[in-house]
Amino acid sequence: MKPIVRIEGRGLPLPGANIDTDRIIPARFLRTVTFDGLEQHAFEDDRAACASRGEIHPFDDPRFAGAAVLVVNNNFGCGSSREHAPQALHRRGVRAVIGESFSEIFFGNAVMLGMPCVTAAAEDVSRLQGIVMAAPDAVLSVDLAQSACGIAGEAAPYGRIAIHLPPSAREALLSGAWDATALLLADAEAIDRTAAALPYLRW
Amino acid sequence: MATLFEKVWNAHRVRVLPSGHTQLFIGLHLIHEVTSPQAFDMLRLSGRAVRRPDRTIATVDHIVPTERQARPFRDTLAEEMLRALERNCAASGVELLGLDSGRQGIVHVIGPELGLTQPGMTIACGDSHTSTHGAFGALAFGIGTSQVRDVLASQTLAMEPLAVRRIDVTGSLAAGVYAKDVILTIIRRLGVNGGAGFAYEYGGPAIERMSMEERMTVCNMSIEGGARIGYVNPDDTTIAWLRGRPRAPQGPAFERAAAWWRSMASDADVVYADRVTVDAAAIEPTVTWGTHPGQSVGIGQALPSPRDAEAAGSREMADALAFMGLEPGRPIQGTKVDVAFIGSCTNGRLSDLREAASVARGRHVAAGVRAMVVPGSQQVAAAAEREGLHEVFAAAGFEWRGAGCSMCLAMNEDRLTGREVCASSSNRNFRGRQGSPTGRTLLMSPAMVAAAAVAGEITDVRRFLGTRG
Numbered sequence: 128m129k130p131i132v133r134i135e136g137r138g139l140p141l142p143g144a145n146i147d148t149d150r151i152i153p154a155r156f157l158r159t160v161t162f163d164g165l166e167q168h169a170f171e172d173d174r175a176a177c178a179s180r181g182e183i184h185p186f187d188d189p190r191f192a193g194a195a196v197l198v199v200n201n202n203f204g205c206g207s208s209r210e211h212a213p214q215a216l217h218r219r220g221v222r223a224v225i226g227e228s229f230s231e232i233f234f235g236n237a238v239m240l241g242m243p244c245v246t247a248a249a250e251d252v253s254r255l256q257g258i259v260m261a262a263p264d265a266v267l268s269v270d271l272a273q274s275a276c277g278i279a280g281e282a283a284p285y286g287r288i289a290i291h292l293p294p295s296a297r298e299a300l301l302s303g304a305w306d307a308t309a310l311l312l313a314d315a316e317a318i319d320r321t322a323a324a325l326p327y328l329r330w
Numbered sequence: 331m332a333t334l335f336e337k338v339w340n341a342h343r344v345r346v347l348p349s350g351h352t353q354l355f356i357g358l359h360l361i362h363e364v365t366s367p368q369a370f371d372m373l374r375l376s377g378r379a380v381r382r383p384d385r386t387i388a389t390v391d392h393i394v395p396t397e398r399q400a401r402p403f404r405d406t407l408a409e410e411m412l413r414a415l416e417r418n419c420a421a422s423g424v425e426l427l428g429l430d431s432g433r434q435g436i437v438h439v440i441g442p443e444l445g446l447t448q449p450g451m452t453i454a455c456g457d458s459h460t461s462t463h464g465a466f467g468a469l470a471f472g473i474g475t476s477q478v479r480d481v482l483a484s485q486t487l488a489m490e491p492l493a494v495r496r497i498d499v500t501g502s503l504a505a506g507v508y509a510k511d512v513i514l515t516i517i518r519r520l521g522v523n524g525g526a527g528f529a530y531e532y533g534g535p536a537i538e539r540m541s542m543e544e545r546m547t548v549c550n551m552s553i554e555g556g557a558r559i560g561y562v563n564p565d566d567t568t569i570a571w572l573r574g575r576p577r578a579p580q581g582p583a584f585e586r587a588a589a590w591w592r593s594m595a596s597d598a599d600v601v602y603a604d605r606v607t608v609d610a611a612a613i614e615p616t617v618t619w620g621t622h623p624g625q626s627v628g629i630g631q632a633l634p635s636p637r638d639a640e641a642a643g644s645r646e647m648a649d650a651l652a653f654m655g656l657e658p659g660r661p662i663q664g665t666k667v668d669v670a671f672i673g674s675c676t677n678g679r680l681s682d683l684r685e686a687a688s689v690a691r692g693r694h695v696a697a698g699v700r701a702m703v704v705p706g707s708q709q710v711a712a713a714a715e716r717e718g719l720h721e722v723f724a725a726a727g728f729e730w731r732g733a734g735c736s737m738c739l740a741m742n743e744d745r746l747t748g749r750e751v752c753a754s755s756s757n758r759n760f761r762g763r764q765g766s767p768t769g770r771t772l773l774m775s776p777a778m779v780a781a782a783a784v785a786g787e788i789t790d791v792r793r794f795l796g797t798r799g
């Protein structure tokens with residue numbers, strides 16, 4: 128697999144705490160045996176609710192069309208384990224998520240797709256959301272090797288913020304081992320040895 | 331000295347991967363129709379097979395209709411999902427507890443009731459409420475579909491260890507206060523993200539006195555507090571529940587197993603990464619008022635006001651109250667409900683139905699309220715029917731349905747419409763969770779749901795206890 132070292136792209140700010148996976152992809156769209164087409168329904172109900180108030184949801188805002196770096200607040204992706212949620216975002220072109228914190232299951236699912244979820248300090252996240260809001264063309268470069276996110280705009284550079292990724296996830300992405308099936312099967316004897324020592328497999 | 335977490339983790343550790351992740355053996359893999367079809371497809375594409383079909387069990391729960399269950403289902407997408415599961419299980423030798431098995435039900439209800447769920451195991455399932463199985467002293471956690479594929483292929487997962495937070499629940503619960511109120515109180519206190527990085531170990535006198543079904547309710551909602559794993563150390567209650575279950579060891583093997591199960595409990599003098607104490611006596615019947623399970627109040631309390639919240643939380647609180655159409659500062663009691671839902675992997679077991687029936691008996695659902703009872707499994711339904719609970723509910727105006735997830739997440743035909751308000755014994759009050767994007771959910775114990783159904787509004791169940799309507 129391809130190592131994931133740096134993701135560059137425009138930002139998509141999505142403010143709000145505790146954005147759950149039912150909001151990212153409502154359950155009615157899980158009535159399917161594939162992940163195809165989920166991208167069309169990302170945040171469908173939130174987008175409709177915004178539209179009915181005469182507002183525009185960031186996912187419908189043409190200024191952010193084609194953005195690759197989602198910028199969120201705390202406990203993003205809480206709730207259900209549905210991989211449909213990161214799949215819907217990834218299939219829509221999101222390649223990295225920067226946030227204050229993530230739910231653990233969402234985080235793990237995103238890593239399996241090669242879509243890192245990196246954390247940053249709350250002030251940095253709001254500053255970043257503000258910058259992207261004001262300058263949608265600013266290019267964010269999420270550098271996993273450097274643990275930093277550089278922000279460059281047309282007229283002015285906006286500097287860098289520190290980002291964090293747990294060491295094992297970072298290592299898995301940097302080495303291209305984020306989709307682990309082959310690695311998990313590499314030492315089949317070790318799997319059988321562990322199983323053989325478990326009393327409950329042979330009561 | 332070690333915690334149950336450490337003992338079970340170490341027993342299942344295969345090796346350390348180059349990334350630093352631990353490769354962990356999974357003792358029991360539960361699968362269902364929503365999160366497994368893509369995993370089987372990925373497996374096929376890579377030319378791999380299911381490594382341990384003998385440690386994999388399937389059921390169908392999320393999409394099953396609860397009213398008319400004849401095949402093919404009216405909902406063609408649901409039918410397609412069940413067919414895919416049937417095909418995948420047949421092709422890979424995985425046992426499927428389907429609608430005609432007499433043992434079908436919500437995956438987190440049937441694992442324990444069949445005795446598949448046992449102490450000391452690692453249990454994974456493509457469903458976040460897998461934490462339920464922790465009630466038995468297993469390390470049980472939800473995974474995504476790519477991880478389902480990994481477990482199918484290797485019976486292992488790449489994992490990071492968690493720290494253990496011990497939560498002691500001291501004292502006793504008052505009448506009318508249930509396990510659901512305990513866990514809602516814990517989540518309110520520690521926050522919906524408070525469990526990040528932790529496994530929750532529940533203990534203390536109030537937990538020790540709980541039945542297995544009550545412990546399952548508590549562990550079930552660990553994930554709503556951000557803890558992917560929640561567990562209770564195995565004890566006499568655990569062992570008594572497992573004795574005689576069809577998939578538990580039998581005869582002398584059971585005694586050997588019981589000794590090992592006990593040995594896996596946390597050592598008495600172990601040091602935890604964190605400790606929290608909750609006083610059971612101070613807990614009231616609890617109701618959520620917002621759009622996540624941490625937003626709750628005791629039944630006697632008023633709704634909070636965004637004015638009193640810290641700046642960061644006040645916007646979220648105001649949004650939630652606006653979505654719910656509730657006014658800050660007003661009592662939660664008296665909030666009108668349109669729908670009452672009793673069921674789910676949190677509160678769809680026999681003891682839950684008994685508690686709800688004790689409120690419903692001799693009373694009637696209020697005019698204009700649609701009330702339904704959805705047993706967590708076919709076996710729960712059969713046991714309830716043997717006791718005549720279905721007749722109690724029917725006489726009181728509740729619909730008695732077939733087993734499934736139903737209106738917990740509304741992937742079948744059971745759902746809210748428009749801005750309906752639902753008193754629900756399920757676990758998530760997220761926006762849109764019960765099938766209508768603008769529908770509103772208030773979480774509470776099954777007895778409180780029954781009380782709300784009868785009163786037509788949120789009310790204190792203690793009004794109805796000990797007296798007959």
Ligand code: SF4
Pocket residue numbers: 391392436437438457459674675676734735738739756757
């Ligand atoms: S009952 Fe609800 S929470 Fe439980 S498994 Fe079914 S959908 Fe998920």
